[in-house]
Amino acid sequence: MFGGLYVSGALTGLLQEFLDSEKLEAPECRARLANWPADSRMPLSEWITLLDLVAAADSRPALGLAIGSRVQPRHAGVMGYLGLSCDTVGEALLRFERYHRLVYDGNPIQIDISPEGVSISWGIVHGRPGQLADETAIAAFATITRMLMDHPAAASKVEFVNALPNDLRPYEDFFHCPVSFGHARTTVTFSSDYLGMPIRYRDPSLRALLEQQADALLRTLPVNDDFESALKQALVKSLHNGEPTLEVVANSLHISSRTLQRRLADRDIQFHGLLEATRLALAREYLGNPNLSLTEIALLLGYSEQSAFNRAFKRWTGQTPRQARTHTA
Structure with a gap:
């Protein structure tokens, strides 16, 4: 994100x-x-x-x-x-x-x-x-x-x-x-x-x-462009659909996987790093919603199991999702 x-x-x-x-x-x-x-x-x-x-x-x-x-x-x-x-x-x-x-x-x-x-x-x-x-x-x-x-x-x-x-x-x-x-x-x-x-x-x-x-x-700062905004929207959509792969995101953008890889390389962006950052940003947002369970949040982030989400979030922040939700409350 x-x-x-x-x-x-x-x-x-x-x-x-x-x-x-x-x-x-x-x-x-x-x-x-x-x-x-x-x-x-x-x-x-x-x-x-x-x-x-x-x-x-x-x-x-x-x-x-x-x-x-x-x-x-x-x-x-x-x-x-x-x-x-x-x-x-x-x-x-x-x-x-x-x-x-x-x-x-x-x-x-x-x-x-x-x-x-x-x-x-x-x-x-x-x-x-x-x-x-x-x-x-x-x-x-x-x-x-x-x-x-x-x-x-x-x-x-x-x-x-x-x-x-x-x-x-x-x-x-x-x-x-x-x-x-x-x-x-x-x-x-x-x-x-x-x-x-x-x-x-x-x-x-x-x-x-x-x-x-x-x-x-x-x-010296890079010029912002519409491609990155569209890319982030496609990433979020792919996560919600449970298919956060480079190929799926490229199809959503109506470009080939090779073109997407080239555009990412031009901006010094790694697809995996962007995917992780997107998941983290969405996780923070979803954890602030008390109506969403941790299992539901894991699914929204493209994880098939809550345990995988727990491990990823702990790696990103040093906290479990439950601990982060407690601090936010």
């Missing part, structure tokens, strides 16, 4: 510092964090796995809010410092829209301005990263936004695509506004009055320099 999607390796510093401040051992998480230098591009699936390993060591509700609240501009690389150097919040928001792929190259961002306010939203065209990843990202976004102004602004509402948690209070206390779940897009909305507010650390000379650097980095 998340093949070809990445986050900045600088985010590993956020998790490392969180583990240190909370005095959490999490040896497997720490070992994997060491594999990703700050200037690397880390697969989104690896970022989600790292968050899960943190959750295995810290079972508090709404853990992502605690992680996201520790974010600093350095954890967003050049884009973090670029936002701080802008003149106004509106200008920083435009830079965020332009350069967000440098930090989170996943589901595309959409910014809308209406009489209701300014909304920044992310859909699920490339899958659902899960509540922990979503709340970490939105909490980090809110924390960075609060750093920009002398008088931090609060959102007017926050909406998540994920299932309603047992307790809304941690979310409402953190965001200082109504928070709801079960929407088509994850969205942060705030008053358009904030767009003209000056930024505390504005520096036009530094901004020009950082923009040059950000533009250069942006040019």
